[in-house]
Amino acid sequence: MSTSKFDIVIVGGGAAGCAIAASLKKRAPALNIAIIEPSDQHFYQPAWTLVGAGEFDAQKTVRAMAGCIPSGITWLQAAATKFEPEQKQVITDKLGTIQYAQLVVAAGLTLNWAGIKGLPETLGKHGVTSNYRFDLAPYTWQLVQQLQSGKALFTQPPMPIKCAGAPQKALYLSCAEWLGKGRLGNIKASFYSATPTLFGVKEYIEPLMQYIRRYQVDLHLNSTLVEVDGPGKTAWFNIKDAEGNISRVSETFDLLHVVPPQIAPDFIKQSPLANADGWVEVDQHSLQHVRYPDIFGVGDCTNTPNAKTAAAARKQVVIAAENLLAARAGQALPSRYDGYGSCPLTVEKGKIILAEFGYGGKIVPTLPWDSTKPRRSAWLLKKYVLPPLYWHLMLKGREWLARCGACG
Numbered sequence: 001m002s003t004s005k006f007d008i009v010i011v012g013g014g015a016a017g018c019a020i021a022a023s024l025k026k027r028a029p030a031l032n033i034a035i036i037e038p039s040d041q042h043f044y045q046p047a048w049t050l051v052g053a054g055e056f057d058a059q060k061t062v063r064a065m066a067g068c069i070p071s072g073i074t075w076l077q078a079a080a081t082k083f084e085p086e087q088k089q090v091i092t093d094k095l096g097t098i099q100y101a102q103l104v105v106a107a108g109l110t111l112n113w114a115g116i117k118g119l120p121e122t123l124g125k126h127g128v129t130s131n132y133r134f135d136l137a138p139y140t141w142q143l144v145q146q147l148q149s150g151k152a153l154f155t156q157p158p159m160p161i162k163c164a165g166a167p168q169k170a171l172y173l174s175c176a177e178w179l180g181k182g183r184l185g186n187i188k189a190s191f192y193s194a195t196p197t198l199f200g201v202k203e204y205i206e207p208l209m210q211y212i213r214r215y216q217v218d219l220h221l222n223s224t225l226v227e228v229d230g231p232g233k234t235a236w237f238n239i240k241d242a243e244g245n246i247s248r249v250s251e252t253f254d255l256l257h258v259v260p261p262q263i264a265p266d267f268i269k270q271s272p273l274a275n276a277d278g279w280v281e282v283d284q285h286s287l288q289h290v291r292y293p294d295i296f297g298v299g300d301c302t303n304t305p306n307a308k309t310a311a312a313a314r315k316q317v318v319i320a321a322e323n324l325l326a327a328r329a330g331q332a333l334p335s336r337y338d339g340y341g342s343c344p345l346t347v348e349k350g351k352i353i354l355a356e357f358g359y360g361g362k363i364v365p366t367l368p369w370d371s372t373k374p375r376r377s378a379w380l381l382k383k384y385v386l387p388p389l390y391w392h393l394m395l396k397g398r399e400w401l402a403r404c405g406a407c408g
Contacts, residue, residue, distance in 0.1 A: 004034070004076070004095070004096075004097075004098050004099065005098075005099040005100070006032045006033060006034045006074065006098070006099070006100055006101075007031045007032045007033060007100070007101050007102065008024060008031055008032075008033045008034075008100060008101065008102045008103070008104065008324070009033075009034050009035075009036065009090060009098055009099075009100035009102075009103050009104070010033065010034065010035045010036070010103075010104040010106055011035075011036050011080045011090060011103070011104070011105050011106060011107050012035070012036070012037060012105070012106035012107040012108055012299070012301070013035045013036075013037025013039065013042065013065055013068070013069060013075070014037075014042070014106065014108050014299065015045075015299065015310050015313050015314075015390070015394070015395075016106040016108075016298040016299025016300070016313040016316065016317055017035055017037065017104070017106035017107075017298075017299070018035070018042070018068050018069060018070060018395045019313065019314065019317040019394050019395055019397070020104055020106060020298055020317040020320055020321055021033055021035055021069070021070045021073045021397075022070035022073075022395060022396055022397030023317050023318060023321035023397045024321050024324065024325070025070055025071075025072050025073060025397060026397040027321060027322075027325055028325055029072070032074070033072075033073050033074065034073065034074040034075070034076050034098065035069055035073055035074070035075055035076065036076045036078055036079075036080050036090060036092060036095075036098060037065060037069075037075065037076070037077065038077060038078055038079040038093075039065055040064065040065050040066070040077070041062055041063070041064065041065055042062070042063050042064070042065045042067075042068040043061055043062050043134055044060075044061045044062075044063075044387055044390055044391070045061070045162075045163075045310070046163070046309075046310050046344075046382075046386065046390075047060070047061045047387055048061060048131045048132070048133075048134065048137040049131050049137075049166055049169040049170060049173065049346060050173075050346070050382075050383060051131070051137035051138060051140075051141065052129075052131040052137040052138075052140035052141050052144075052170055052173070052174075052257075053140075053141060053144070053170075053173035053174070053176075053177065053346070053349065054141045054144075054145070054177070055173075055349065055383065056383065058134065058137055058138050060387070061134065061387075062134060063391070068391075068395055070395070070396065070397060076092065076095050076098065077094075077095075078092035078093055078094040078095040079092060079093045079094070080092055080107065080267055081093050081267050082267060082270075082271065083103075083105075083267070083268075083271040083272065083273050085103075085271075085272055085273065085291075085292045085294075085295060086272075087099075088100055088101065088103070088294065090103070100294075101294065101328075102294045102295070102296070102324055102327070102328060103292075103294060103295045103296070104295075104296050104297070104298060104320065104324065105268070105273065105280045105295065105296070105297045105298075105301055105302075106297070106298045106299045106301065107265050107267075107268060107280075107299075107301045108265070108299060108300045108301055109160075109162060109262050109263065109264060109265065109300040109301060109308070110262065110263050110264065110265050110266070111132055111133075111260045111262055112260055112261045112262060112263050113260045115157075115260060115261040115263075116225055116226060116227065116228060116258065116260065116261070117226060117227040117228070118227050118228045118229055118230065119228045119258060119260070121230070122228055122229075122230025122231070123136065123258075124136055124139055125230060126230030126231055126233065127143055127230070127233065127253065127254055127255045127256060128228060128230050128256045128258060129143055129255070129256070129257055129258070130257060130258045130259060130260065131166065131169075131170050131257070132166070132259055132260060140170065140174075140257060143255050144174045144177050144178070144255070145177075147178070147183070147187060147254060147255050148183060148186065148187075149183070149186035149187055149254075150186075150187060150188075150253075150254030150255070151187075151188050151190070151251070151252060151253045151254050151255075152174065152187055152188070152189045152190070152253065152254065152255040152256075152257075153189075153190050153192060153235060153251060153253045153255070153256045153257070154167060154168075154170055154171040154174075154189065154190070154191045154192070154257045155167065155191075155192045155193070155225040155235075155256075155257065155258050155259055156168070156191070156192070156193040156194060156195065156259050157194050157224065157225070157259055157260060157261040157262065158194040158195070158224060158261060159194075159195060159200075160262065160308055161259065161261075161262045161308065162262060162300050162308040162309070163307070163308065163309050163343065164199075164200060164307055164308075164343065165199070165343035165344075165345045165355065166259065167191075167193070167257075167259040168191070168198075168199075168208065168345065169345060169346045170257045171189060171191050171215075171217065171257070172211055172215070172345075172346060172347045172348060173346055173348075173349065174189070174255075174257070175189050175211075175215035175217065176215075176347075176348040176349045177349070179214075179215065180349070184215065184216070188216075188218065189215060189216070189217045189218070190217065190218040190219075190220060190251070191212070191217050191218070191219050191220065192220045192223040192224075192225060192237055193219075193220070193221055193222075193223060194222065194223065194224040195221060195222075196221055196222055197221065198212070198219065198221070199355070200307075200361060201355060201357045201361040201363065202361065203363055203372055204345070204353065204355050204372055206372075207347075207353055207372045207373070207374070208345065208347070208353070211347045211348070220237070220239070222239060222240040222241075223237045223238070223239050223240075224237060224238045224240075225237055225258060226238050226248070228256065228258070233252050233253055233254065234250055234251070234252050234253070235250065235251050235252075235253055235256055236248055236249070236250050236251075237249050237250075237251065263278065264277070264278035264279045264280075264301060265301065268280055268301060272291070272292075273289065273292070273295065273297075275303050277303065279301060279302055279303035280297035280301050280302045280303065281297075281302075281303050282296065282297040282302050282303065282304065284303075284304045284305060284306075284337065284339070284359070285336040285337055285338075286319075286323050286333045286335075286336065286337075287302070287304070287316060287319055287320040287323060287337055288323060288324075288327065288333065293327060294327070296320045296323065296324050297320075298313060298316045298317055298320045299312075299313045299316065300313075304316075304337070304339070305339065305359065306337075306339040306340070306341045306358070306359065307341030307342075307343060307357070308341075309341045309342060309343060310390065310394075311340065311341055311342035311343075311356075312339075312340060312341040312342075314394055315337060315340045316337055318335070319335040319336065319337040322334055322335040323335050338358045338359060338364070339357075339358040339359030339360070339362075340356070340357075340358050340364060341356075341357060341358070342354065342355065342356045343355040343356075344378055344381070344382045346379070346382070347374050348374070350376055350379050351374040351375060351376055351378070351379055352374060352375060352378035352379045352381075352382055353371070353372060353373070353374045353375075353378070354371055354375065354378040354381070355371065356371055
């Protein structure tokens with residue numbers, strides 16, 4: 001097996017991986033930096049909710065990975081399979097051993113479709129869909145358009161998940177379409193969430209509940225989807241009562257929008273980098289690994305207790321890049337991450353509640369407004385501003401908006 005050595009190796013070529021590569025290269029152009037990433041495609045996932053509502057073209061959410069890897073960065077098209085931090089090396093499936101002076105883990109998370117019995121074999125047919133997959137978001141829109149009457153179920157798995165608001169976005173946008181077409185009276189929507197509350201930041205719960213009531217949604221909390229029979233149009237849920245007792249109930253459906261349980265990638269779980277839950281164990285403020293100072297983590301793969309969103313990654317990559325280069329120079333780490341995350345909650349077509357919050361559920365609005373109110377300006381931001389900002393600023397290391405919360 002061959003061995004290659006770089007100043008900095010980044011595992012993962014998604015939003016966080018490409019963005020921090022660009023940030024580092026911009027700050028220190030002489031550094032020899034590589035990204036380990038097996039996929040030849042790069043996706044702008046935040047738009048998939050809009051694809052599922054007929055408001056965005058799916059093909060505009062995908063680009064060739066070769067065009068997203070920042071200029072001057074070596075792309076190692078392989079999958080990381082093992083970390084050996086004591087030897088400062090990463091083992092890959094196709095390119096042998098990759099050695100580093102410093103490492104950034106930006107490997108994202110794993111959508112565990114198989115964690116729900118019967119789901120993998122029925123996805124994309126029998127009315128079972130998910131906006132969490134590029135090829136299925138258009139199917140969501142197809143189903144929403146076709147449904148004239150019946151039961152529509154929307155689910156949310158246990159936390160943590162990427163974009164915790166996305167399961168609700170699918171619900172609200174579907175209901176908005178049916179309401180606008182005069183069909184909502186014939187369609188009964190239900191939302192089954194494994195969480196004990198509708199949203200993790202209390203100030204946003206009542207504004208969201210107003211839409212639950214407007215769309216006449218049956219809300220089921222502490223309810224986890226565990227099994228699907230697509231041909232039989234039946235879903236089973238584990239319901240937890242106030243005493244913690246679990247009972248199993250079944251529900252028939254005509255449309256089922258599923259959000260899968262989400263876990264750390266296996267090669268991270270099985271590595272010395274992981275905490276007890278399998279996530280890369282970093283300091284939540286510096287993003288430096290708690291045991292290996294030459295390693296940093298960004299994006300969805302870490303144990304930081306923030307919302308796993310592109311907005312969080314946009315903030316984190318700047319913090320991590322500054323701290324990594326300081327560590328490289330033997331200096332004190334200058335930057336601290338406050339847990340910022342943003343969740344544009346599409347509560348109806350043309351309006352968004354732009355939830356912005358940091359660690360501890362502290363609301364940190366970028367603009368001087370009441371962020372609990374639905375606004376058309378936030379819709380225009382999400383649909384028209386954020387996608388080009390992602391492709392042309394975040395992935396290119398242009399950070400003049402990176403300190404701006406809503407712009408992530």
